[in-house]
Amino acid sequence: MKYLALASGLIAATAAVADTPVLTIYTYDSFISDWGPGPAVEKAFEAECACDLQFVGAGDGAALLGRLKLEGARTQADIVLGLDTTLTHDAIATGLFAPHSVSASYDLPVTWDDAYFVPYDWGYFAFVKNADQDGPSNFRELADSPLKIVIQDPRSSTPGLGLLMWVKAAYGDQAPAIWQGLADNIVTVTKGWSEAYGLFLEGEADMVLSYTTSPAYHLIAEQDDSKAAAAFDEGHYMQIEVAGKVAATDQPELADKFLAFMVSDAFQSIIPTTNWMYPAVIPADGLPKGFETLIHPAKSLIVPVDMADAVRAQALEEWLTALSQ
Amino acid sequence: MLRLENVQVAQDDFTLNADFTIDRGARVAVIGPSGAGKSTLLNVIAGFQPLTAGRVWLNGQDITDLSPGQRGVSMLFQDNNLFPHLSVAQNVGLGLRPDLRLTTTQQDQVRAALVQVGLGGMGDRKPAQLSGGQQSRVALARVLVQRRGLVLLDEPFAALGPALKMEMLDLLAQVLDGTGATLLLVTHDPEDAKRIAPLTMLVADGMAQAPVQTAALFAAPPAALRAYLGDSVDLPRNL
Amino acid sequence: MANRPVAIRRALPGALAAACVAAFVASALGAVLWFAGGGGWPDAADWAALRFTVMQAGLSAVFSVTLAIPVARALARRSFPLRGALIVLLGAPFILPVIVAVMGLLTVFGRSGIVSDFLALLGLPKLSIYGLHGVLLAHVFLNLPLATRILLQGWQDIPAERFRLAATLGMGPAQIQRFLEWPMLRATAPAALLAVFGMCLNSFAVVLMLGGGPKSTTLELAIYQAFRFDFDLGRAATLAAIQALLVGGVVWIALRFTRLDGQGAGMDRPRHIWGAGSRWLRLQDTLLIVLAALFLLVPLGAVVLRGVVGLADVPPSVWGAFGASVSVALVSTVLAVVVSLWVAIAALRWGWTEVLATLGLSVSPLVLGTGLFLMVNPWINPARLAFAVTALVNAVMLIPFALRVIAPALRAIEADYGRQADILGLTGWARMRLLILPRARRGLGFAAGLAAAMSMGDLGVIALFADPHQATLPLQMYRLMGAYRMEAAAGAALILLGGSLALFWIFDRWGRGDAKA
Structure with missing residues (x-):
């Protein structure tokens, strides 16, 4: 009798666990690291959803999309979080995503009306330098200067690809000439952001390709104001990071709920000091102290989503040709 | 009884033929010029050397296809015995x-x-x-x-001094007395043969000849043996 | 001496294991090809990448081994205080995650490194190590120790008796070189060349970091492009297959050129330093050892210094990751060493087993991971297999290195004692226990140490199989870097370095334990 009671108790407990709906979110690895937004986001959402939020990390944005393509409609993901505008067109073409119903008043420098993806943060690519170093004010000045830069390879890195799109968006057909001019400034091209940023901190280069928000980390987390971003007058290229609902999800309501949660203050206030990007919707408390010191580009550049694929391929071709000489 | 029946080993330009019988308990010295196939002969009997033709019999059993460990043979090499x-x-x-x-x-x-x-x-x-x-x-x-019924020795004492070597041969004889085993001893020194082996077989010119009485063989060496021993064949005895 | 093949029964388990390794690699490739619906033909840029990959790996191997020969000889014939500690420490660079090693190297050779600062004092321009020469410098830095250790093993395997014989014959250094060392090198150097070549073939981050730009595009980068840019899995798989075939061919050739005449056995007599030699020789050796130590240890010192500063910032999760990495390392080490031992036995009969087992060396981690993912994902959540897959992939990639060390040792054992063991009927487990394990102990210990240390590094980190709850130490270190926490990452790197060296030391020590008995 006792055993029976114990057994039924166990069954009840398992059933209770099974009854808790699970929302699976695929995202890039740094999102779920101890220092990324993941842990805080999970806590905040689980507090209000009566569900179990599970993150699955998969490399970076491009690897994330690759994984989704490998899994196809059988994917476990309910939501994919962490694609950017160079990838969304490709992502929609897979047919794996469902339209969303979220509306918010975004604080983005551009209007957002994508039917499939909801933005959660954004930033500008920029060259980060030491604050006491005079920075060039555009790519031509940089090319003419003796300044040394370190960048990332567009074939293996998201910022690396961003730079390619930046030069292309700013200069169009002139891009190959810009790259030829930059060739002698480039110390080296690394596999990913970490290697490049590490080289810069070691003093191997005067500037490194990163984000306008990078100095905010040093300022806020390390009380170090020695880093600054160089403002370029031809404008800075934007990276808008987005999430979308997987069409085959078995938790459509929960997924919608998460996307709505994503643009609320609870999520958005986590972003600035964990992902070190601008929140897509500035929370009621505003931006953390220190963000006001960052540069504000006069012009925001972005290649329209539906052209991203074609521009990307051409830009890579030009980049390879210019730097292989 | 050890019997090699029309055994032939051919490798590149080396050949060795053997067709002989050795009685159980016999002690046979194997002598002959270097490179003639003394070690090959022992390897044939031990099972390390595949045959081109022929059979090997030990005590009435055909051991040609047995692995070395299954043949019931003891063997000592020139080195690495321990x-x-x-x-x-x-x-x-x-x-x-x-x-x-x-x-x-x-x-x-x-x-x-x-x-x-x-x-x-x-x-x-x-x-x-x-x-x-x-x-x-x-x-x-x-x-x-x-x-084991058969003991094969491939010059295991070659590195020892003359006195020590004699001692070892005597010890070997003692061991064999105890076990009653058949012995094949490869050596290049006629004195070894004379000391321990009543029979001696000559391996030369691609042929392992049937064993003959040691004393008789050295008393009247055939041409092949004479060539191997050289003119100073009797020198050690005279010293 | 009669050449006697190993019995089929003894060779079968190893042949089976080698076939499993090959099947593992081939099925992963096949899964990717099947998913892609066929191969894709590489374009001109891919061929250029292949040429560059082979060229840099080949040059790196030649430079590393050429430089390792005099260093290993100097270490072999000199005894000095802390020699053992130095030899263990010299092994450090090749077990570090490359990014950490390169950062260390840059403190010496970088634009703001020691050498550049010194040049600036003299009014000379800064040193630039970015370009092919930088890639080679880094590869020599990473692999000189590996080559030195493999060659040193060869020197130590020459029985003391041979050197005694040489001494009694009045051989000078030149004759010793000709009659003792050259034959040993003929047997050992191809293994060292092959190991370094293999290491450099997939060395993608170093080449990119120091190569200076897209001129230095390796095949692995071309595979990345096929994956991320074009999602052309067929082309990625084709490139990976070409690389695998290429490596298979190189291994085959290297093994054929390896002269297999053993050194002959000795009586395990304690070694003593022979032919103290002329003052000039002593000076030359001292100089070589000092130079090699400086070259390897100064950058390492920088890593340690930076790490000590960062240790305070290391979050507790790093220790959890350390535990995970040690467990992975131990499992993959046992797997790799056991399989290598089997394969080494089988290779005594069938040379091709060694080639098959070496295929793990050549396969692109990205393609391997993707193929495994495609095979596993329909059946089971990949995250649940994170530990098993990481350990397994590590083991497959370690086997070639363990095999390079174990196979020559086994050949020597069989050449020296195989016949006596055969005639005594020493077979099966008894032969393993009484002959092979004790005689191969030194090689096994070294191979296990090497495998454990390398496995602690970043070999099998496959993003598709990442465990969301438990990262390995290298992954955790990269996460720290990705979150701007460079100091804490340096601290984590120091923990990684310490852990790897400790594992190496423990296994290697076990291997040498028997020597004096």
Whole structure:
């Protein structure tokens, strides 16, 4: 009798666990690291959803999309979080995503009306330098200067690809000439952001390709104001990071709920000091102290989503040709 | 009884033919020019050398297709007869059980064999701690405990001094007296043959000849042996 | 001496294991090809990448081994205080995650490194190590120790008796070189060349970091492009297959050129330093050892210094990751060493087993991971297999290195003692226990140490199989870097370095334990 009671108790407990709906979110690895937004986001959402939020990390944005393509409609993901505008067109073409119903008043420098993806943060690519170093004010000045830069390879890195799109968006057909001019400034091209940023901190280069928000980390987390971003007058290229609902999800309501949660203050206030990007919707408390010191580009550049694929391929071709000489 | 029946080994431009019988308990010296195939002959009998043709019989059993470990043969080589990482007692014990799981009786046997070869109490040493002569004694102790019907020796004492070598040959004779085994001893020294082997077989010109009386052979050496021994054949005896 | 093949029965398990390794690699490739619906033909840029990959790996191997020969000889014939500690420490660079090693190297050779600062004092321009020469410098830095250790093993395997014989014959250094060392090198150097070549073939981050730009595009980067840019899995798989075939061919050739005449056995007599030699020789050796130590240890010192500063910032999760990495390392080490031992036995009969087992060396981690993912994902959540897959992939990639060390040792054992063991009927487990394990102990210990240390590094980190709850130490270190926490990452790197060296030391020590008995 006792055993029976114990057994039924166990069954009840398992059933209770099974009854808790699970929302699976695929995202890039740094999102779920101890220092990324993941842990805080999970806590905040689980507090209000009566569900179990599970993150699955998969490399970076491009690897994330690759994984989704490998899994196809059988994917476990309910939501994919962490694609950017160079990838969304490709992502929609897979047919794996469902339209969303979220509306918010975004604080983005551009209007957002994508039917499939909801933005959660954004930033500008920029060259980060030491604050006491005079920075060039555009790519031509940089090319003419003796300044040394370190960048990332567009074939293996998201910022690396961003730079390619930046030069292309700013200069169009002139891009190959810009790259030829930059060739002698480039110390080296690394596999990913970490290697490049590490080289810069070691003093191997005067500037490194990163984000306008990078100095905010040093300022806020390390009380170090020695880093600054160089403002370029031809404008800075934007990276808008987005999430979308997987069409085959078995938790459509929960997924919608998460996307709505994503643009609320609870999520958005986590972003600035964990992902070190601008929140897509500035929370009621505003931006953390220190963000006001960052540069504000006069012009925001972005290649329209539906052209991203074609521009990307051409830009890579030009980049390879210019730097292989 | 060991019988090699129309055995032929051919490798590149080397050939060796053998067709002979050796009685059980016989002690045969194998002599001949270097490179003629003395070691090959022993390898044929031990099972290390595949045959081109012929059969090998031991005590009425066809052992041609048996692996070396299955033939019931003891063999000592010119070197590496002892495993340096095993103790003296373990090296001897391998002759009783290759997995060294020895019974108390077998351990006693090992100890007794070591006493018999003059190494009583040295069972725990490693081969490197022994002199060359003592190492040969360990190898002989193993032959002793193996009690195999056929013992093949490929110049295992060549590195020893003359006095020591004589001692080893005498010890070997003692061991063989104990086990009644047949012996084939490769040597290049006629004195060895005369000391231990009533029979001698000549390996020369691609042919292992049937064994003949040692004394008679050296008294009237055939051409091939004469060529090998050279003109100074009688010199050692005269010294 | 009669050449006697190993019995089929003894060779079968190893042949089976080698076939499993090959099947593992081939099925992963096949899964990717099947998913892609066929291969894709590489374009001109891919061929250029292949040429560059082979060229840099080949040059790196030649430079590393050429430089390792005099260093290993100097270490072999000199005894000095802390020699053992130095030899263990010299092994450090090749077990570090490359990014950490390169950062260390840059403190010496970088634009703001020691050498550049010194040049600036003299009014000379800064040193630039970015370009092919930088890639080679880094590869020599990473692999000189590996080559030195493999060659040193060869020197130590020459029995003391041979050197005694040489001494009695009045051989000078030149004759010793000709009659003792050259034959040993003929047997050992191809293994060292092959190991370094293999290491450099997949060295993608170093080449990119120091190569200076897209001129230095390796095949692995071309595979990345096929994956991320074009999602052309067929082309990625084709490139990976070409690389695998290429490596298979190189291994085959290297093994054929390896002369297999053993050194003959000795009685395990304690070694003593022979032919103290002329003052000039002593000076030359001292100089070589000092130079090699400086070259390897100064950058390492920088890593340690930076790490000590960062240790305070290391979050507790790093220790959890350390535990995970040690467990992975131990499992893959046992797997790799056991399989290598089997394969080494089988290789005594069938040379091709060694080639098959080496295929793990050549396969692109990205393609391997993707193929495994495609095979596993329909059946089971990949995250649940994170530990098993990481350990397994590590093991497959370690086997070639373990095999390079174990196979020559086994050949020597069989050449020296095989016949006596045969005639005694020493077969099966008894032969393993009483002959092979004790005689191969030194090689096994070294191979296990090497495998454990390398496995602690970043070999098998496959993003598709990442465990969301438990990262390995290298992954955790990269996460720290990705979150701007460079100091804490440096601290994590120091923990990684310490852990790897400790594992190496423990296994290697075990291997040498028997030597004096």
